[in-house]
Amino acid sequence: MTPPEDMGQGTAAEGSIHPLAALSIATMRHRPEFLRAASARRHGAGGFLLQARFRGDDAPLVQVGFTASKKIGNAVFRNRAKRRLREVARAVLPKLAQPGWDYVLVARPGVTVDRPFAQLLADLESALRAVHGGRR
Numbered sequence: 001m002t003p004p005e006d007m008g009q010g011t012a013a014e015g016s017i018h019p020l021a022a023l024s025i026a027t028m029r030h031r032p033e034f035l036r037a038a039s040a041r042r043h044g045a046g047g048f049l050l051q052a053r054f055r056g057d058d059a060p061l062v063q064v065g066f067t068a069s070k071k072i073g074n075a076v077f078r079n080r081a082k083r084r085l086r087e088v089a090r091a092v093l094p095k096l097a098q099p100g101w102d103y104v105l106v107a108r109p110g111v112t113v114d115r116p117f118a119q120l121l122a123d124l125e126s127a128l129r130a131v132h133g134g135r136r
Contacts, residue, residue: 023060023062023094023097023099024060024061024062025061025062025063025064025089025093025094025097026061026062026063026064027063027064027065028063028064028065028102028104033063033065033102034065034067034104036053036102037051037052037053037065037102037103037104038051038104039053040052040053040054040102041053041131043127043130043131045123045124045126045127046111046115046119046120046123047108047111047112047115047119047120047123048085048105048106048107048108048111048112048120048123048124049105049106049108050103050104050105050106050124050127050128050131051103051104051105051106052101052102052103052104052128052131053101053102054100054101055100055101055102056100057100058100059099059100060099060100061099061100062093062097062098062099062100062101062102062103063101063102063103064089064093064097064102064103064104064105065102065103065104065105066082066085066086066089066104066105066107067082067104067105067106067107068081068082068085068106068107068112069107071109072107072108072109072112072113073109073113077113078107080113081107081112081113082107084112084113084117084120085105085107085112085120087117088105088117088120088121088123088124089103089105089124091121092121092124092125092128093124093128096124096125096128096129096132097128098132103128105124
């Protein structure tokens with residue numbers, strides 16, 4: 001068995017921490033947070049709708065929420081759509097999210113569940129760039 005240091009864990013891997021590691025990503029839980037994000041910027045991507053709102057605070061916190069209405073289908077399809085959106089956000093937000101912003105990913109009927117995962121990743125990257133206007 002290989003020791004953990006040889007597999008890229010432990011103290012040897014600490015030098016490869018992403019520069020935005022201080023960026024904290026939290027999940028939205030309460031309806032008013034979703035409503036505030038819904039009243040701000042929107043960008044339709046191929047697999048979902050992105051709603052984004054700048055909170056205006058100095059906290060290095062990014063909040064993200066996920067919604068799937070009954071238009072998506074039964075509970076199985078709604079949960080599958082939200083799981084896919086969570087994975088897309090987990091992969092893309094640490095790289096492109098900006099501190100002080102709230103993001104809501106809204107699933108689209110017939111698209112979010114069936115769209116290839118690589119295209120969902122590209123959709124979120126392009127949507128974030130469009131919402132932030134190329135700033136980074």
